[in-house]
Structure formats: structure tokens, C-alpha cells
Amino acid sequence: MKKALFxxxxxxxxxxxxxxxxxxDEFTVHPPFIPFLREATQRGYETVIITNQGGIAKGRYGHSLVADCHRVLWEILAKEGLSIREAYYCPHHPEGGNCLCRKPSGLLIEKAVARFGYEKSLSLMIGDKQRDVDAAIDAGIRGYLLPPNPPLEALLSCLPD
Ligand SMILES: [Mg+2]
Ligand SMILES: [Zn+2]
Structure with missing residues (x-):
């Protein structure tokens, strides 16, 4: 059964x-994320990004910047022999009208589960805001709240033995 690390x-x-x-140039990979992704990959997880990018709705930046960041990320990971399956983002913000996909909604997690066929009971979500955990709960998977830019040990502690 396929399992996802969101x-x-x-x-x-x-x-x-x-x-x-x-x-x-403000987009730099959080260094511990690389060894964490390597460990998760070795344990059989596919990794999927679920992110709110409400700055798009606010006009602070565009879809093209998100695409550029993810292209650079993909290149950095490829050099490490690693990959991320997909990145889903919500470009909306409540200031400009409500949507169904912004976390704490679990919709983007559900979208990935439906597309790739992940087993929810084996999948988990890691984030640095309560709404990340709430999105996990909404989608019916486990969620882990960590501080922003967490150390490697904290990241690894979320993976079950
Ligand atoms: Mg965050
Ligand atoms: Zn949205």
C-alpha cells in the first residue's frame, strides 16, 4: 500500500x-529537510507538499514565482537523488473570498490521496502551524506540529518506527 508524507x-x-x-533568492531549502526526505524515502514514503500561498491572492507575488521555487527545489533534490511527488498549493486568501482548498481544509490532501492512491492510515502531515494539523485531521490522517525550521531530530520523530 502506498503511503504519503505530506x-x-x-x-x-x-x-x-x-x-x-x-x-x-529568498527560497532556500531548510538544510535538515534533505536528510529527512532521504530517510522518509528509504522508509517507503512518497512526499507531497501541501501549502497555502495566500500572497498570490493578495498580489504580493504570482503563480510564476511558486513555479520557479518548485523548479529550483526539484533541481536541488534531483542532485541528491531525491524527489517530491507533487506540490499542491492554495493561491487564495479569505481577504479576497473564501475557497475550499486553503488549510485548515483537508481538500488538497484529499486530492493527492485520490490521485495517487495513498493509504490514509499509513500517511501523515507535518507542518509548523496549527492549521497544518487541522488540515490533516480534516483529511483523516495524522498531523504533527513542529516549530518553524525544525531540527532533524524533530522531523524524524514524526515518522513512526
Ligand atoms: Mg509553514
Ligand atoms: Zn484555496
Whole structure:
């Protein structure tokens, strides 16, 4: 059975700087994420990013910046022999109208589960905000709340033995 490791992006995959990522040079991989992804991959997880990018709705940056960040991320991971299956993002923000996909909604997790056929009971979500855990609960999977930019040990502690 396929199992997924769902990860929030900013503060887990890349370094959280305290504001939206507004340019490509602000997007740097959080160093412990690389060995964490390697361990998760070895344990049979496929990794999927689930991220709110409400700065798009606010006009702070565009879809193209998100695409550029993910292309750079894909390249960095490929050099390590690693990969992420897909990145799903919500570009909306309540200021501009409600949507169904923004975390704490579990919809983007459900979308990935439906597309790739993950077993929910074996899958988990890791994030640095309560809404990440709430999205996991909404989708019916386990969720783990970590501080932003967590050390490797904290990341690994979320993977079951
Ligand atoms: Mg975050
Ligand atoms: Zn949305």
C-alpha cells in the first residue's frame, strides 16, 4: 500500500523567513529537510507538499514565482537523488473570498490521496502551524506540529518506527 508524507512548505521544506517568499533568492531549502526526505524515502514514503500561498491572492507575488521555487527545489533534490511527488498549493486568501482548498481544509490532501492512491492510515502531515494539523485531521490522517525550521531530530520523530 502506498503511503504519503505530506509536508507544509514554508518552515519545513524551505527556511521560514517570517514573511511570504517574494523572490527566488529568498527560497532556500531548510538544510535538515534533505536528510529527512532521504530517510522518509528509504522508509517507503512518497512526499507531497501541501501549502497555502495566500500572497498570490493578495498580489504580493504570482503563480510564476511558486513555479520557479518548485523548479529550483526539484533541481536541488534531483542532485541528491531525491524527489517530491507533487506540490499542491492554495493561491487564495479569505481577504479576497473564501475557497475550499486553503488549510485548515483537508481538500488538497484529499486530492493527492485520490490521485495517487495513498493509504490514509499509513500517511501523515507535518507542518509548523496549527492549521497544518487541522488540515490533516480534516483529511483523516495524522498531523504533527513542529516549530518553524525544525531540527532533524524533530522531523524524524514524526515518522513512526
Ligand atoms: Mg509553514
Ligand atoms: Zn484555496
Amino acid at each position: 509536508v507544509d512548505r514554508d518552515g519545513i521544506v524551505n527556511t521560514e523567513l517570517g514573511d511570504y517568499i517574494l523572490s527566488l
